[in-house]
Amino acid sequence: MTETTLVKAVNLALARAMTEDEHVIVLGEDVGKDGGVFRATDGLFARFGADRVRDTPLSEAVIGGISVGLALAGFRPVAEIQFSGFIYPLIDQIANHASRFRTRTQGHKTCPVVVRAPNGGGIHALEHHSESPEAMFAHIPGLRVIVPSSPRRAYGLLLAALRGPDPVVYLEPTRLYRAAHEEMEDDGKDLPVDRCFVLREGTDVTLVAWGAMVVEALKAASQWEAKGTSTEVIDVATLKPFDAETVINSVKKTGRCVIVQEAPLTGGFGGEIAARVAEGAFSSLLAPIVRVAGFDTVMPLPKLENLYLPDAARIGVALDRVLAYA
């Protein structure tokens, strides 16, 4: 067991998959000699060579197109986009091609592209460097959308993505790259990519989050435990396909549900979760389903960033609100 950061866990999973399967190819801007903008591909170039760790031109559309082509030719491309805010030129390749091959070929062929990108704010970055576009991808049929929140889950979920047959958008919470660290083993074990993870069991309220917001949710749960509130914390981890059952069963137990998302409120994935809970746990609901989210504005620059990002304090306000319904 070694103390491992989230970015190191990503690196370990990539190396493990490349060792297991020579068809795994890493490509992206500065992923080669430089080891990637956050060093997620650090050492891979030296270890697996220029054929399997490819620096690309500064063109996300090209990275997407090459990846789709490689996947159809039998490779397992892992594309790194430097920030999820740069991912938009590649969406055409994802939405119109990668996600459709299973259907287009009547199940004969899939397109196992894995697109990785740092996601979300909290690192005082420039414009386009702190976006949270996961809901856009969750809306596309035929994709898996994964957002890890800890080194172990980052490792296990990425391995599953690299071993599975499906196109995957894998969004890594940038602010947790080095902030999140835990003891873990590079044991090659993957985690299911169709499940939510119950990180903490509770009976009074269900707190649902993903990515960096999981850390805030756990923080709030600990603080409210001191006030006598028993909070169940669920890490969604895989947004698509969404494991509604785990969340619904939890809310059936607690009667209350607070959802935390860093993305702007409107049209966010939290709305989808709220709808599923309302449908599936209606008669158990003691309180309105409450979302804690970013605001419906462009992600602010560093000066105002902390005002935008949901944190344990804002989650606490929501907890108090739903707990008032006894």
Add this chain to the structure above:
Amino acid sequence: MSTFNLPDLGEGLQDAEIVAWHVGEGDHVVADAPLVSVETEKAVVEVPSPRSGYIKRLLAATHDRVKVGAPIVEFEDEAHADTGTVVGDLAAKPPVSAPPPPTPAVAGPPPKASRTRTLASPAIRALAHERGIDLTGIAGTGPGGTITHADLDRAAAGPERATEPAAGPIVLTGIRRTMAINMAKAHAEVVPATLWDEADIGLWWTGHGDITVRLVRAIVVARAAVPILNSLYDGQAMALRTLEQVDLGIAVDFEGGLIVPVVRDAARWDATSLRAEIDRLKTSARARTVAPADLRDPTMTLSNYGMLAGRQAALVVVPPQVAIVGAGRIYQQAIPGAGTVAFTHVLPMSITFDHRVATGGEAGRFLRAMIDDLQQYN
């Protein structure tokens, strides 16, 4: 789109409380059919629909107080039913529904159970359903009046608790509120004094007889003898107006409180028609449909409190009236004779008067005149 505003119900009333809707949203209503019942300070008044048409929205909920002239109903515009263009025109409450009519006797659409204004979370509703508890009428103590689990438990514990809000006292409304205001005013203003006596009614009372009709007649007779007790007194101006016509308020007790309809010109009725008039007033008072005109300006009041219990009572004079006559429970009395004892029935009576205006002598003469009349066979 057209809206219907709460009409002026007369009496200078400023507002009224919605007691029951007789229509629901989406219902068709014909002109003059009952639309809504509202409780003014004095009575429950049924407001008819001003027109035929479909109800688009109810703009006030049961128990809301609505100002006269405020919109209460929005009608569907039948000429062009495109409602999309007008939604949001009115700064109104969210749509509310028609609760069940207050009594089965009132004609109206069937109650729509799913559209009540009861506030409860789905979980509490499910629990109530499971336990067979009706949430209607349970006072919620949760956010915004939402019914909580504890409220449900309290409701299940006992029917009394179910209707009483656990959070605190209720604010008086309607008739009881009016009574509270009037009584406090009376207490602050009037200087009351009471005389008690009794009338031997053994000549005509055989265990039954129309006491009230006889009392009204006796009051009319006594007024002729002592006019000043049939007066209206303005304490501030110290202005006294003594009236010839007795407009006699009859105190009617019912479960909703006290209401005092008026027998207009008590002298003009014979026994039969007086009984019919009293019955009419009592029935409409208890049904809370009494017309404002039947409640207006009594010059004196009669309280036949002995119907229930009580031989003597000092009553409350409600200004600007000057006197109130009370009649207690009839009882049998032994009268000592020459070596024997006779039995008779006596009617205990009282007159409470405002001593600012009338003297004890005047009250005594008035009561004496009443007794003399009541003791006659016919």
